[in-house]
Amino acid sequence: MAEVVDNLVWHDAAELPIRGKGWRLTKSPYDRLPPRALGFVPDGVWTLSRHCAGLHIVFKTKSPAIHVRWQLLRPELSMHHMPATGVSGLDLYGRNGKGKWRFIDNSCPNAQAGEHEFRMCGQKWGQYLLYLPLYNGLTKLEIGLPEQHKLVPLAEDQSVKPIVVYGTSITQGACASRPGTAAFSIAARQLDVPIINLGFSGSGKMEIELAEMLAELDARFYVLDNLRNMAGLVEERFEPFVRRLHKLRPDKRIVVTEDTDFRNMLPTQITAAALPIVNKLIGEGMGDILTFEPCKGMLGTDWETVIDRTHFNDIGMLRQAKVLVKMLKKYIAMT
Template identity: 45%
Template structure:
């Protein structure tokens, strides 16, 4: 090979290498300050003695509840991180527990993503979302280029997936610290897939999270998709908590013939542990397709009758501070509130919040 040919090959190699080197040299990676979210204010969690940092039931519950309930308790529905920051850019990285990022009728952001709100003049305003793209590790920029200034944030965790690890990142010199802890007793909401947040487009749109922002209250979301069955072990676990109010919305998961016995027994356990805590029984929603499906409609009506019978029986037996909400207002009458006739869209969750908010406010005012 001639010297001239060798020089030409070397020149081509240099032309290829130099731009790559230059681009690399121009990239000045920020040395991000990463903060473990466990060191910030964790809200919406009833127990702290959990296997993973953001599980919804205590570690010992694995030996108490059915495997399906335990697995669903690893989903982080309703759990959120509250923090203060003056950062102009915020990054997040999270490690998922389960590899199913999405469901056919529910977005990946709702199932496995993160949802950020900022407090703006005393009201919560959406700011950014972390969209999951792979399993198990994800990283996203929640916002960038905003004016510097101290603000309060809340980051909602996935509705139908669990987290092994969660970190927030800011550039050097900016603050990221815990927000003040809510000192008021929480509202405990036990129920079904609808309670858990199926099928909100993003975590902040689950009804309990909407109401938490509107009412400035902490909600503990104990929705268990398909498995909110009012079992005795769950009654005793809920009785360990010390809430301002219990909301029981389980009827969609029960058979009509189970409603009376399970509702009365469940309320009995809670009332024995908490003689003065308000308890709200929630009728099943009217499925959007029920008006043309007589069998579906009859089942809903029968569950409602059995729940009403349980409610009236408990009142006659001296159970006080027991309340009841009708189901028709929870989705509205136009059939537009669900993704599949049963599970709520964001519109459906907004309607639930609209229907429940005045009632919840009234119960809290009377009990505090």
Template identity: 35%
Template structure:
């Protein structure tokens, strides 16, 4: 849909558009049963745990694509949660991020002038006018947008773009949700989407990415290009009982997904931390390493059983170091790039 309005005045008014009303939100499940800017459909509210539902109202990975010839882009919106966290700034928890791509797939970034008040505002630009450029506006990672409008000068045009390709779906933890990127575009899922130029759906739930059946059901029913299961950081434990639980959850998830999508590549991921001799906290190292070993054993069992198109992203391939996290679990921006790069290298091996 194209919006055009021309007013010959010294200072033109702003034309404000609500992306929710236009039905142009990207990066979430294709389900008409989704309320507001949520990531999960209303139909699962009664079957997922309360924390999962609450986190599903956060907007991690949700974005809007559009073309415009405007030199400045304004956004105003409100959120329902706290603006920041002790280890993550307002710009990551509650902020926006604006990127743009050209016809050759090259990406650009537009810094924003922001004000965090009851109504949050971002002003992007001025930028060089280009009606062929496709902008991508990322929504907050750890907050819930309750209302939003995108504004351009009333003599400019804005045309929203919708993607039709099958997505990469990520089921994970706080790390997948985006903790602790300084801004939304630097969450590893969003980095990966731009690197591979493919839609990505982020089903990361802070502290609650536990390979639970209601979420696996949603993924199984969504035709996908790749499915990533990155839940080990929320399944940590060193007891034999926990090792058995990890194996049971992984086996159930993979077999259900394989039955629904026989040819879709599935990636099982190690805990991104651990195996680091330069970390002095032996307790965390041991915990993360034993969790990874339990996941690896389950992966090998599935491979021996003949499960096809099953891949493994190793801790060593991610290679987080002592400069990569804020707390030896949640990556900073540098760690986010490392994670995205590792996934990109792996996925490009089988999506050629």
């Protein structure tokens, strides 16, 4: 039920279609895993699943201003290597007359609870995309419009299967300055396809329970972006995970992305450990559905793509997105 305060009609975002969710029934509308995952997946994965990475709301309105007010799950608005605009911020995009999404503003949070007004500055977008925080959750989110303007929610086309991505902190969005500049968010906008982001920071380590969870989703195909987290774990976990996912979803393609190095010193030791297993599985008959995607040259040669030698800044995210768009487009054409 919408609430009217000072000539603004406040719409509860929990009652709107939230895109980027793999499971509709979650403990909080802004969680990424269902309640049954609690106690089934590692504690770190569950905690990170309450972060809103990849979740967004699309709607239409003719209002010249859009207000938001929020209550964040955690009081820690930022991290030592990532600003509050990315960790806890809300990003608003508008779709122009050519169908392209363009950035409008970020909520720039300075408190766990707050309010922000997005001004259109004379632009008439009509359709809007509101990204939720990358590394924080929400307990409350409302969108406010002047009384004379309507909010028309736009749900995802359920006939289009999502690409399901499982991975690391970089997958989740570290260390983009805003939710909209995370690589998989950029790729989803450019390709206009649904992507479910199951990046779980340093906890994305291919436990067999996560293969079970991924298999619950009827994906267009799966992208396993985990190798950065798999030092010392490849021999133990990589093959069982891929085999289990393939057994549960034998008709779905599985794309494995290469481990990265900001200096382009490739292959890394992790990749060197994973490649023989990939080749073994392909040789055993998985060649039609298992592919390995290299990242040579993805980050360029200037060493300007990272915050801390590991996590991507916006330059790194943009360069990764360019490679992702080309890669994902290839597999989209196959499905």
